[in-house]
Amino acid sequence: MVTINGNAVHATGKTVQQYLEENNYSLTRVAVELNGEIVPKTNYAETVLKDGDTVEVVGFVGGG
């Protein structure tokens, strides 16, 4: 299990990019922190989520 935004999620083995796409996040408007470090956008496709990982995902909006 992976803890994403405080919830236990079955995402082990998925890449960050797969998780974001499956959950309809726009890759350009999202910030991902994995175990306390920001994941650069260029690493989304190759970063694989492991059992016990803690992830924060924030989708940003630009209106005001």
Added chain:
Amino acid sequence: MLNEEQAKRYVRHFVLKEIGVQGQKKLLNAKVLVIGAGGLGSPAVMYLAAAGVGTLGIADYDSVDVSNLQRQIIHTTDRVGMKKTLSARQAALAINPDMTVHVHDTWLTPENIMDIIGDYDFILDCTDRFETKFLINDACVLAGKPYSHAGVLGWGGQAMTYVPKKAPCLRCLLGEVPHHAQTCREAGVLGAAVGVLGSIQAMEAVKYLLGQGELLCGKVLTFDGLSMNMRVHNMTADPQCAVCGKDPVIRNLYDSREDYEIEPCEKKGDDR
């Protein structure tokens, strides 16, 4: 010393141990700039004026449109067509004449933004486009100015606070500017949603000026009014950040000028 009128007006602040008379003096001596007198800027300007922030700057280039009034509560039906800066100043001074309001009736550019933000202690990004949000972010990082970011769309949005050397900046978290993002005109927005986020920005400004409480530094608050979910996500700075990282490639705003450019047809519009 506070005068008699001030002693009456701010009496509810004096009871708060985090403010008191000393804190009120800090607020009265403070200078805050609100960029964007729209959805987020409306509650922000009104609460900062009411709280007795002594000098408020209001920057906007637009005029009040009837389609703004569903959420931009600082403006009124009889001020449709008036410059937003002047309408917002009128409203702020009606709430609290005990303050100075400077208006910056201009479109922000890499050429003028450093001069505009230079005089202020804290800045609120209440704008409605990522391009302008990144211009403000990069300018504040380069100038060493603290600021509050917020964005809103539909029923919710996010807020975070940048303090130099103490927090990640917007570019740490998003990297590149997300061009062509949905606007409130396209996706819709609820007035109360911008009210929540704009009020949070005003609260961050007041806490920063007082030196009290915990800011949204290294944290992004997300709010969704439909589900009523609110979460504070911890976020760290990116050491490789192009503007605030160890070896920044953006050393002045001209280096990244194309990031801030908006299609000319998007500049004009009744409502964003």
